[in-house]
Amino acid sequence: MSHPAPPTSPLPTLVPADLAPLRQFVQQLSRLLDDTGDEAQILAQGQTLLAELVAQDGWLPDALAQPHPQHYRQFLLHADSGGRFSVVSFVWGPGQRTPIHDHTVWGLIGMLRGAEYSQNFQRAADGSFIPAGEPVRLEPGQVEAVSPTVGDIHQVSNAFADRTSISIHVYGANIGAVRRSVYREDGTVVPFISGYSNHWVPNIWDDTH
Amino acid sequence: MSHPAPPTSPLPTLVPADLAPLRQFVQQLSRLLDDTGDEAQILAQGQTLLAELVAQDGWLPDALAQPHPQHYRQFLLHADSGGRFSVVSFVWGPGQRTPIHDHTVWGLIGMLRGAEYSQNFQRAADGSFIPAGEPVRLEPGQVEAVSPTVGDIHQVSNAFADRTSISIHVYGANIGAVRRSVYREDGTVVPFISGYSNHWVPNIWDDTH
Ligand SMILES: [Fe+3]
Ligand SMILES: [Fe+3]
Ligand SMILES: [Mg+2]
Numbered sequence: 001m002s003h004p005a006p007p008t009s010p011l012p013t014l015v016p017a018d019l020a021p022l023r024q025f026v027q028q029l030s031r032l033l034d035d036t037g038d039e040a041q042i043l044a045q046g047q048t049l050l051a052e053l054v055a056q057d058g059w060l061p062d063a064l065a066q067p068h069p070q071h072y073r074q075f076l077l078h079a080d081s082g083g084r085f086s087v088v089s090f091v092w093g094p095g096q097r098t099p100i101h102d103h104t105v106w107g108l109i110g111m112l113r114g115a116e117y118s119q120n121f122q123r124a125a126d127g128s129f130i131p132a133g134e135p136v137r138l139e140p141g142q143v144e145a146v147s148p149t150v151g152d153i154h155q156v157s158n159a160f161a162d163r164t165s166i167s168i169h170v171y172g173a174n175i176g177a178v179r180r181s182v183y184r185e186d187g188t189v190v191p192f193i194s195g196y197s198n199h200w201v202p203n204i205w206d207d208t209h
Numbered sequence: 210m211s212h213p214a215p216p217t218s219p220l221p222t223l224v225p226a227d228l229a230p231l232r233q234f235v236q237q238l239s240r241l242l243d244d245t246g247d248e249a250q251i252l253a254q255g256q257t258l259l260a261e262l263v264a265q266d267g268w269l270p271d272a273l274a275q276p277h278p279q280h281y282r283q284f285l286l287h288a289d290s291g292g293r294f295s296v297v298s299f300v301w302g303p304g305q306r307t308p309i310h311d312h313t314v315w316g317l318i319g320m321l322r323g324a325e326y327s328q329n330f331q332r333a334a335d336g337s338f339i340p341a342g343e344p345v346r347l348e349p350g351q352v353e354a355v356s357p358t359v360g361d362i363h364q365v366s367n368a369f370a371d372r373t374s375i376s377i378h379v380y381g382a383n384i385g386a387v388r389r390s391v392y393r394e395d396g397t398v399v400p401f402i403s404g405y406s407n408h409w410v411p412n413i414w415d416d417t418h
Contacts, residue, residue: 011220011272014408030290063220079414080290081239086414174414195417199223200409205288205295205383208404 014061016206021059023204025049026078026087029170033084039106039172043145046108046170051143054110054168060089061202065113067093067164073197074169076176078204083174088196090156092116092165097157100129100183101192105172106147111138114158114165118144121153127187129153138167147172153183223270225415230268232413234258235287235296238379242293248315248381252354255317255379260352263319263377269298270411274322276302276373282406283378285385287413292383297405299365301325301374306366309338309392310401314381315356320347323367323374327353330362336396338362347376356381362392 028049036042053059064075068091077087092114100121109118115137122132132151137159138144146152158165169175176196181189237258245251262268273284277300286296301323309330318327324346331341341360346368347353355361367374378384385405390398 011407011409016408026290027292034291076412076414078290081235081287081294082243083236085290176414177416193417196412196415198220199225199412199415200220201412203285203405203408203410205285205385206405206408207386208402 011200012063014202016203016208018059019202019204020207021053021056022077022087022202023207025053026204029085030080039147039149042172043106043108043147043150047143047145050108050110050168050170051141054112054143055141057112057140060112060166064089064198064202065091065166067091067096068197069093072096072098074176074194075198076196076201077168078201079174084172086171086173086175088169088171088175090167090169092158094163095158095161098155100153100155100185102152102180102183103146103171103175104148104152104178104180105175106145107169107171107175108143108145109138110143110168110170111140112166112168113140114160114163115139116159116165116167117157119155119157120151121155121183123187129183129185129187220409221272223411225412225417227268228411228413229416230262230265231286231296231411232416234262235413238294239289248356248358251381252315252317252356252359256352256354259317259319259377259379260350263321263352264350266321266349269321269375273298273407273411274300274375276300276305277406278302281305281307283385283403284407285405285410286377287410288383293381295380295382295384297378297380297384299376299378301367303372304367304370307364309362309364309394311361311389311392312355312380312384313357313361313387313389314384315354316378316380316384317352317354318347319352319377320349321375321377322349323369323372324348325368325374325376326366328364328366329360330364330392332396338392338394338396
C-alpha cells in the first residue's frame, strides 16, 4: 500500500529523490545496449551518459563513499539482470592504488570527486610489464575508456596523498564475477576475480517520494 | 582487489552463497524475456522458474523478511535495468491484508512461508466491487498468476491470524513505480503507486565467496 514505511531495520535511510541521476543513467545505458552491441558506439555514447552522471555530485549514498584505511574499495551500485553491464563506485583512500590489472570487457571510468591517475602497461621483450605512454590524470567530470580493443592493462592510483577520491565505473559485464588477471612487473600473471566490497546496493527504483 | 572486505558500514552482512538461488532466478527470467514478449509464455515459463525459487527457503535476507506491526511490507529484491521486471518480497504480519487493487502488468506470486488467500473481484451492475469466485489459498511452493488478461483485480490476505507469511512476487515492470488503482467495495477507484518499503536491496551479484 501507499503508507510511508517506517525504518525497517539496521539499514540506513536513503533519500530516493537523490538517487534519480543514477536511476536515469541505468535506464539510458540499458536503452543504449538494447540498440547496439557495437563496442565503439557503446564507448562513445556511454561516455556522454557517464559524463552527465559525474558532472553532478550528491547522488552517491554516503555508505558507499567511505574509504577503507588499508585498500581501495569497489561498491556495486547496480548490476543488469542479464549481465550486460554493472555500475561500481571506486573509493580511494589517500595514496591507495590498484595492482596492474585487466578487465577483459569494455569499461568507462568517470571521475566524481578528487582525482586519479591511470597508467597503461604493456609487455616488454623480456616478458616484464612496463609503462606504456604517460599516465592520464582524471579530474571530476572527465571520463576514460578501457577495453581489450582500446587498451585493457593499467594501474589506477589516487592522485592525492591526503584525501579520498571517488570514480564511478561502468563495465560490459558483472565485473565483480569476471575471471581476469593481475600483472606483476616481473611478468607474472595472477588470476583475479574482484568481487565487491558491499552486501547491499541502493534501491534506486522508488520514485514515489 | 581480491582482499576480503571488512564490514564497511552499518549495513548488515549477507552470505553471498545464500543468494545464489535469487541470482539464478533473475538470470533465468532475464533470458526468458530476451526470448519472448508473449504474456502466456512468460506466465507459463515464469511460473516454473518461480516455483523452483520458492521450493527452497533460506535465501531471503532476514532484514527483508521482517513484518511491520501495522501493515504488510513490500521489499524490492531486484529491478531490471530496462524495467522489464521486478522481484519483490511481500511480508504479511498476522491477519494483515491488502486493499482490493490491480497491477496493470503481468505478475506471478510464489508462496515462500506460511500461506495466503487471494480473492478476485469484479464490478457488479450497481457499480460496486464484489468477490468473483472462491478465494485461492496458496501454500509454500505454489505459484499464482495475475494480469489484465487472466484477472487483475484482487485482494490478498495472510491466511494466518497468529504468524507471519511471506510470498515472492514478480511483475512485468518496476512495480513500485507503476500507476495503478485501489478499489473500494462501494465502487470508488483511487489512484495508487505503491513504492517500496526498503532503501537497500541485497547484492546478489558477488559469487566469489
Ligand atoms: Fe581498471
Ligand atoms: Fe496483487
Ligand atoms: Mg534485451
